[in-house]
Amino acid sequence: MSHENDQLVRPRILAGWTTGLLLLIVSVSSQWWATGYSQEEQTSPIRLLRHPYLQKGTGHSMGIAWMIDDDQPCSVEYGLTRELGQVVQSGKSQRMHFVEITGLEPDTRYYYRIRSGKTWLTPSDESYHFNTHATDVRRPFSFVVLGDSGQPEPGDQCPLADLLRSLHPKPDFIIHTGDVSQRWALDEAEYDLLAFGVYRDTLRNTPFYPTQGNHDWVTDWEHGLDPLYPRYIAPGRLDSRLTERFDMPFWRVFQSPRDNADETVAPFSFRYGNAMFVCEGGAGRGAGRSLAEKRFAEAGVTWRFFYSHYFGLAGNAVPGGDLGWKPPLPQCDLTFRGHIHVYSRSAPYGPHQSVDLLVGCSGSSIGSSYFESVVTPQNPHGLRPGITEWNEKCPHLIHVLVDGEKLSLKSYYPDGLVFDSLVIDKSGGKKKIVGMASDSHPVHPAWQRGLTPLMRRLWVDENPRWKSLGSGLWEYTGQEPLERLGRPIARRSRYIEPRLVVPRRRNHKTPANLQEAGKAIAQLMDIHYRLGRHEWDRATQGFFEDRVRHVFGAGEASLPLLVQLVDDESLPVKQRLGALGSIGVLARSSRGARQQLVKFSDSSDFNLRFSACIIRACWFGESQALGELIAWMKRESGRKPPNPQFRVDTPGHYGNPIFVLRRFTFPALFSLDRKIDDSGKMLTIGEWIAFYEKNKHRLRYVPGEQRYKLVQ
Template identity: 25%
Template structure:
């Protein structure tokens, strides 16, 4: 059955009212109006979107009703916002099309993104592609679908009509078992016959509105949605044109810039602390003037004001006393007379003097798993480190803004609001601008040095060239040669030594493996020449500690120890089947580590996701003992 009869019906009923037309067609599988009548509180925290037909959903994230009655729309604020209809689409299976489908919707886009979604039941992970989604990319509307008899991947239709931010559009996507079509404002915008047969659904994936969401990604919609209707029939172009007529008054309205209430995108956190300074950063959803209050009591009697209106706020406090506890809070205003957006009062301590003991946490590869990264971050904060060292892959996709604002910073804020974070770039950061915007580091930022207590830390970008003729190699050699620190540490993402099963050669199919990153291994002679104590790495999502290694041999003492601490959240990896010469301890599992330094003594401990100790080491400048 098709919508072929609808154009004829429309002609017959031209003399009747629009209400009759609206009710005289086929019943949809589901229909949602995004207005005040449809939004019902479920509890103190949960809010429901009641369907006109089909499944109700739970509204997630920040949202607001806009417009007057009969013209209301629901505005979603992006991030991880949207409407969850079913965590597993099979729980709402009777409302999903099987062989043919039509989606009709009215929506606006305020924030273009590579993978934007308005309604979907989709899985798009590498070769695992199935389901369907109607959404948009950075410029146009899109419709993706996979059939059982078409290609073995999703076919993504991208329209030709470039949308204007903030403007409402009528979008229709259809599939009749042979042909996919995408219409924008009543006109055909794209089509494809690459797919055929019934819709090929995933084994398990969420059913959502107002988001692109699969098993490992949530890209919430930022913009308005007026209505979404889902049919199990394929509409003809004449029906689409007629459906557009009912919404033409909305699509003819000028673009509307939605003014969200001032709020935090990222709450205040600390950067690059020294003995006499600390930098505080935060981001708001609208540009505003900023004031940082601080002092030695929670009244925070001193202040620094920045009048320039910005979204990303960065204020450096100078003239502080070494190893001293301070309090701070922030205020942001759109206008001087407005009520400020205020943060909670938090604390920090300036860096210690050379002869004072201190401790720090090391975490890596927090990417795309805020539940795990938040857990290990909270455990680390409970041990009161002086700072956090992060060995890269902070996020899954560095060029995806939501991975910073929704994954990394919210999960790590309980730790980062109290202690400064010193990161290096991983490959997943993609050298994205967000990294440089959200961290305040010495130029050129992708490599730098800092001193804490009696220790020097040398931070390297192992995604760039690190060979003997490279800028980083020459800088590192000079910096190491000039260091008079008791302890010398280096941090970069890729490990010179690793027993991983397949990153450097598949050890389940051959005995050939480089046993680590050969580019990063070019730095090893510098570590041995200038007596580096520990090299911190990530990239491999497991834990590994080597014996001291010199000239490619394990020694008892007096050589660098290499540690992979990639258990901050990424999908776990496994060591190979045999034990290489450098391996001391290896462990599969999420984790974090703590390092404690008192003069010439270093204590190291590693903790799992249950906060249980699983490895420890003590190094003295005279002896080394493993427990």
């Protein structure tokens, strides 16, 4: 008998939702406070904003990326011992740095440290090291597969990060099937919040090679007006060249070897030992096929892997989620994909007996609908003979070990229990594939996530292998032996969160003209990428007001410049909103700034009107501004032809301002803790308008919370 303590419920590190750039203004307002500018930041040492992580590894080179809190040059010292001895420069004065160290020996460990001037940014610690890729085809190696991980939840990704640190053998690298941001990556700093904080200690010494998911595609709001911008992404129509046209954050954060024929960021490939990996990289259906044909045919390649966000083998496990290659990829052994938040392993498929795996690690509620048509009491896991060998809905990671002509794959729950496995043996010129038998999977009830009522009944309530002891404890009563990670998992008492530090601007002077003011706003909004109400504490929000007062002063001298920036339609929306938020800061002590807010409350631009009204309603308790906003929305909802910014009845998505209003703003604004699932079922704008009109006399402004509450 064994007891499972799966009460990994700690205070949530971060809430599961984000509000998008449209809510930047209302988000800041929810817990606003003033701190005044401190001269300490002018003289304090340079600090890391993003700790180092490894990219673009080969047998003879390795890339290291990091970010600091000031525009300064850096250098990396490295060597075969911790005495180091060699230096490579990142000489530009910038915050984000990347160096590629070349001329290295294959399969060799090198230690490194990063410095800026005389300041060491990393300690003399053996954990700061990297190993170049192995080139010997006989060398055993292992790697981890993650996907859709961009929600640092304490019950999902955080314990998975601990498990990753405890795996044996230590993985040589990590591949990721996309949605590193499970929200919307409107700025590169999104990845600090959702990935680099949780996995920081692993990524400093383990190369990380992700593909781009649909949540990694979004940039600024105004791109939705560009006919080439894929706001509503149709699978198969992505083009990696668009990521560069629109300067998408994903490819500013992560580096590509650009080894395809067009030398674009995707698709790309890399070699490790006797294996070749090809990544679709967000480039779309069919992208990577010619690259795969070329790379898979190279001498000495025994194992061939392909990974992407959407595209796997035709006819895989999840009905409605099949976005297949037709015909299948040439000679491919395993394909990994994400997008749908489930775990699924296909039966061997096609002439090369390839196996397709869905790696939707987060285990959130998204994706349960794909099982509804196949899960029945007679077929609890929706298996399809000859197509699907296992389905589950749980947080997980996959550890793959390759040793010559033999491959073993294990899929883990966060507690180290193996819930699925696969062995492929190519010895003797024949390919033998053996997966875990369908009656041997443990199906631990504590790790099942986002289930339909039937799935919950079959997998949890009536699970014959587990007995509930209450309080999150389960006793295993099955007959099949359980396989576990053979070493303890070190759990952290708290999970590393990114340190959000505002960059310094030395010898600063208040902008003297529009060009200087525009540059200042651009720099400001590069940091304050997403002031989500659930994501930022008081100190971080204080940085915004502190920075505004530092850059533009507390008086009215900069007000004309800020008004011009808000009016400038050629600027990105986030910069215009940043200027509007800065006017809101000045409005605390400036009558002229308050009058400008009233003017923008009547703007024909939805973003400006909404934000100006919310500033007035929440920061200053002007309930009439809230009434003006609701009245305008009511008029626009019936306008013919419809306002293209205001389609009230469409479900929309995170790129749709109305969707953001329905899902996030109104519940927060009215202090309503409404449970809204990820299926898109929520109150329409019309229903919110009706709610306001019915309850407006019961709404009372709460200055301390800067929102409205219902009173009797």
